[in-house]
Amino acid sequence: MTSFRTLLAGAGLATTLMASTALAQSGDPIKVGVLHSLSGTMAISETTLKDVMLMLVEEQNKKGGVLGRPLEAVVVDPASDWPLFAEKARELIEGEEVDVVFGAWTSVSRKSVLPVFEELNSILFYPVQYEGEESQRNVFYTGAAPNQQAIPAVDYLMEQEGVERWVLAGTDYVYPRTTNKILEAYLMDKGVAAEDIMINYTPFSHSDWQTIVSDIKTFGSAGKKTAVVSTINGDANVPFYKELGNQGIAATDIPVVAFSVGEEELAGLDTAPLVGHLAAWNYFMSVDTPENDAFINTWLDFIGDEDRVTNDPMEAHYIGFNMWVQAVEKAGTTDADAVIDSIIGVQVPNLTGGMSEMLPNHHITKPVLVGEIQDDGQFSVVWETDGLVPGDAWSDFLPESANLIADWTDPINCGNWNTVTESCGGVTN
């Protein structure tokens, strides 16, 4: 059955490959692998990232490629099938001999490809906000770590909205579970009582939200300002928000702040009943900067559809790609070891008007924005951090990782350095 899927994907692949341009630069092309699902459950989110990578490669080629050589995108389809991610990664690195891979979305798919990148010593740029508690030498995390999304969002609700009671609702897998563990520890730390925190998990693609929404309503009727922190993933969001709207939970009563809902997810929804619900990201399409305007225009031209939107993981790829280009130019080669060394400290402009920097822990600095949903499906920024927040690989709020740091420069050169025992290998991944 898998081979059948691959066959189908192959048909789509052939067309996309033809689309990638090869201009008349000298030398062999540098191959850039794109590892995003184009079929299956995650296609809904990942297809856009494949398109944005093709666009970035095309734009770079217009500027003359890298090191005077043209870039060539190699697209494969791991079909939302986690073990297939590892196979496809191997195919890209060994078969196609790509120099760098941009890809993966869910944490399981990332965990599934980690050993491959380590073994074959290649480079992966991972563009999605994730649960942290990881830093691998061959991986660069351009999405948000929990301290760049979840914690500031909770701070906003606590300080600006006076929220005292919390519902942590998530899909039942590693990202929500770890994020909620960190948030629970953080809230307790801030003096929130255990009975003021309700934690709820639902299966993937959950569609019947009646009981949970009614529970949230009940939980919210204890006389304290209540908010929902949602790590509900992908598909399940649409029925969740529909049920919220229908049961009449307005953002002014019980605001929902989401970490996985962006412009792309809202595209399938009538947002009028959702105005005022929140999302925390490092980028919104509505951000008014010249860089963002240029990016949006390039994107709309590339995709040829005026109604398409941009979102946070797309910006992450934009930053990651530009960082990689700069690191390669700096190192003068695409060799993985050289790039891994040269990329630390590289600064590139992000789309919100700042300069993001690659840190020694392979995470980047980003601003944190809290936006409210508008009736046109966009977000309006209501709050942002003063400056850029450096990504923290290991959460300070979990006892098992409080003493851990990641630093891939000498003399530490370790993804899980224990600052107390001063040794590498605090937690095994």
Added chain:
Amino acid sequence: MTRLRRWLAVTLLLLFPISAAAQTPVDGDFAALVGALPDASFAEVEALVGRIAATNDDRAIDVLEALAEGDLHTLDSNAAVVIVRDVGGDDHAFDALTGESYGEIPRRGSSAIRVNNSLRRAVAAAVGTLTLRHPDPARRLEAAQAAFDAPDPAQADALAAALDAEQDAAVRQALSEAVARAVLQDDAATVPDRRAAIDVIAARRDGVALGVLTPLVQSPDTEIAEAAGAAVERIERARQMWNMAQNVWFGLSLGSVLLLAAIGLAITFGVMGVINMAHGELVMLGAYTTFFVQNIIRTSFPGLFDWSLLIAAPLAFLVAGAVGVAIERGCVRFLYGRPLETLLATWGVSLILQQTVRSIFGPNNREVGNPSWMSGAFEIGQMTITYNRLWILVFALAVFAVLLIVMRRTPIGLQMRAVTQNRAMAANMGIRTGWVDAMTFGLGAGIAGLAGVALSQIDNVSPNLGQSYIVDSFMVVVFGGAGNLWGTLAGAFSIGIANKFLEPYAGAVLAKIVVLVAIILFIQKRPRGLFAVKGRAVDA
């Protein structure tokens, strides 16, 4: 040097309040207050909202409501504060002060004055104070509710005065609750007043009342604390009763969704015995038909939007039915009697259908709107019943009833049953069995399409829509007893209700697992499900 500095400091101190006052608009000056909105921070806007309301200016309500809606903009061209209204599908700007029209504005020609949730609350409260005496009772009711949501002891007298003058019963009720809540917020209120207020609030007997009363249980005044405690306990007890009813309703509603998803399968799998893995994709096709119909209606006949589902339903039946017939004629009919191959072939068909839809419509969710009669909810006691779920239940039962009539009372139904019970005999009697097979499969597929129309109202319309229902559908049909429509009905509702009663205790994930395990055990005991078809038909 020090002297100079001190002198400077003093002058600055003297100057500062003057310059600040020069910038701050004077109370009562409506134009100046509105003019100050664009450059103010959220906190400053919040203060301005109160002062704009206090001017009692006729234009205040319009300006404030536009602000809350995000329709109050400043024009980039001349920095005028304008209200943006939709005129025939285009954005037109009207001056906030004079009402003068600036005509249509370009997409990036203006910037909205930003609002957040706490501002929206402030506006609702401010507009509430302005509309307490509005001639329209609906507006007065809204005002009273706004006052309830933002209790302010300073407003208690104004509310009480409005209550005295009020004639409309519903508004009186809302006003008296608003007064009571304002009294409870007032630390200076006397104990008897507060006790009376507690009784008024407690009479609501709902979650909102709980929200108001629960904090009072901690009140330092023992009499108040006791009264509030007793009221809270009463409401909680009533709520437990209502919770049972609510769970039954949730269960029925989940059951109706399962029934809709499974009923088509009850024909193709239950009656014909074809393991149709593409069933979910037929549901998806129905949902996409709805999307397609709504799209045409939105662009060409916006007035018909509320009818979109009724128009989409027969089309979805035809589209899914036609695809079903094509699947049967093109693939399944060669594989009768080879269940494993049928399973694999239909699974392949399901992937092809998914990827086709993905190529045509893209991998993203498509927006299917709710017609107005399917939005919102109403309350019975402490139970919330949403309209979309209610109509889906009605629709599911209607589809079931029609299907039952078709199977029992029409010639085609008779032929279907004849062919599935004894193909050879039916053929001998002159029935075109091949044609009946195609029609039966088409009927099952068409009903799956109808399910898609309903599911588009509560779930994602994406190429993955079908996948999430296929397992549940098989579960319902197997549990209910293959070949028996009543079994499917009973199976769907019992699974739905069992799931919803378990969910509050076990959580959504565990509830699903428990139900699945229970069904497996049940099937061990009764392999033919709840209502087994008697006789030889099943083995045929």
